[in-house]
Amino acid sequence: MSVRVPTQTIDSEAARQAALDTYAIVDSGPEQAFDDIVRLAVMLCGVYAASISLIDRDRVWFKAQIGVDQPQVSRELSLCNHAIDQPGRTLVIDDLDIDPIPAAKRRRLGGLPPRFYAGVPLLSPDGYPLGTLSVADTVPRHLAAAQVEGLELLARQTQHLLELRRLMLEQGQLLNAREAAAQRAEQARAELQRRHEELQQSATRDPLTGLLNRAAMEEVLAETLSRDPTERPPYTLLLLDIDHFKMVNDVHGHLAGDQALRAVAQAVLTSIRKSDIAVRFGGEEIVVYLPGTALDGATEVAQRIREQVARAPLRFPITVSVGIAAGDPTRDRPEQTFDRADQALYRAKAGGRDRVVVDDTPLFTSINPD
Ligand SMILES: Nc1nc2c(ncn2[C@@H]2O[C@H](COP(=O)(O)OP(=O)(O)OP(=O)(O)O)[C@@H](O)[C@H]2O)c(=O)[nH]1
Numbered sequence: 001m002s003v004r005v006p007t008q009t010i011d012s013e014a015a016r017q018a019a020l021d022t023y024a025i026v027d028s029g030p031e032q033a034f035d036d037i038v039r040l041a042v043m044l045c046g047v048y049a050a051s052i053s054l055i056d057r058d059r060v061w062f063k064a065q066i067g068v069d070q071p072q073v074s075r076e077l078s079l080c081n082h083a084i085d086q087p088g089r090t091l092v093i094d095d096l097d098i099d100p101i102p103a104a105k106r107r108r109l110g111g112l113p114p115r116f117y118a119g120v121p122l123l124s125p126d127g128y129p130l131g132t133l134s135v136a137d138t139v140p141r142h143l144a145a146a147q148v149e150g151l152e153l154l155a156r157q158t159q160h161l162l163e164l165r166r167l168m169l170e171q172g173q174l175l176n177a178r179e180a181a182a183q184r185a186e187q188a189r190a191e192l193q194r195r196h197e198e199l200q201q202s203a204t205r206d207p208l209t210g211l212l213n214r215a216a217m218e219e220v221l222a223e224t225l226s227r228d229p230t231e232r233p234p235y236t237l238l239l240l241d242i243d244h245f246k247m248v249n250d251v252h253g254h255l256a257g258d259q260a261l262r263a264v265a266q267a268v269l270t271s272i273r274k275s276d277i278a279v280r281f282g283g284e285e286i287v288v289y290l291p292g293t294a295l296d297g298a299t300e301v302a303q304r305i306r307e308q309v310a311r312a313p314l315r316f317p318i319t320v321s322v323g324i325a326a327g328d329p330t331r332d333r334p335e336q337t338f339d340r341a342d343q344a345l346y347r348a349k350a351g352g353r354d355r356v357v358v359d360d361t362p363l364f365t366s367i368n369p370d
Pocket residue numbers: 208241242243244245246247249253254255256257258261282283284349353
């Protein structure tokens with residue numbers, strides 16, 4: 001790490017503090033790497049005490065220390081605070097009795113006042129002094145040039161550790177920001193999808209029964225007809241109508257009629273497969289399209305619906321009549337199949353209602369004029 005030492009002394013305490021805050025290190029827990037450095041400093045200089053001191057607003061806090069009595073001291077009482085007055089230089093005072101710093105008077109190392117002090121300022125890459133790596137003793141001392149140089153090397157390693165910590169914090173923040181942005185994007189996408197589905201639902205569903213509405217049926221029909229007839233499977237159509245529904249409304253009221261309609265729709269939905277399509281075609285008329293289903297299968301479905309309707313939990317009994325017709329896309333058009341189902345329904349009504357009637361027109365007579 002190359003550190004640009006400012007040519008002037010600290011021109012802004014606020015900027016210095018801001019630089020320190022970017023490391024989020026003050027009041028953090030002990031870390032082996034920092035502890036190792038103060039241990040090495042003690043061994044290198046053969047002194048009683050060493051510390052990595054960080055200068056916070058109005059206190060000096062020790063990230064790592066050996067032989068220092070307090071976990072933190074006020075700035076006025078700190079020798080390190082004095083050492084950063086000249087951020088680019090190591091401060092060495094062999095004997096504080098001869099060369100006194102007022103703060104030293106009230107500091108204690110193992111209960112005794114310090115006599116020797118050497119501190120290397122720790123700088124941010126912008127040159128702001130963050131604190132010091134310092135050694136101290138209760139007796140006067142003199143460091144050899146190699147020891148001072150070694151102490152400065154250890155200070156540089158401490159700066160590397162600080163930078164590593166800041167980079168990891170930034171990475172973490174970046175990751176968090178990215179995750180938060182991805183989460184927000186996903187939420188927005190889900191919301192859009194939900195609203196789209198809601199709109200789709202309201203545009204294609206009959207609100208009373210939840211069945212597809214006629215507009216949706218036209219859409220499905222158009223889409224189906226756009227495909228090659230040979231790719232479309234044969235199918236059956238059920239045309240279902242509630243019996244004497246006018247009377248249900250007249251006798252029990254329109255709301256009860258609505259309930260009956262919902263019960264019939266429910267009976268239809270629980271009797272068909274996912275691939276089948278049920279449409280509220282008119283007032284109380286429901287069309288069910290059963291692709292790939294032959295007449296006998298469709299008759300079973302229709303009977304199931306009839307039985308379910310008969311068991312519907314309503315205050316009054318209701319029945320349905322069903323007409324069924326088979327369609328073959330390679331031979332007849334949908335309206336022809338629909339007409340045949342309608343005729344079968346007519347016969348069910350005429351035959352006494354509450355029944356299923358299958359169209360018996362031989363398929364080969366149903367010729368597609370196109
Ligand atoms: N409650 C309610 N009634 C509806 C709704 N849509 C249509 N109807 C009623 O359904 C009744 C249909 O009656 P008709 O077509 O005369 O037939 P029906 O009384 O069922 O007699 P058949 O079909 O011959 O058994 C009318 O009274 C409509 O008002 C609806 O959404 N809710």
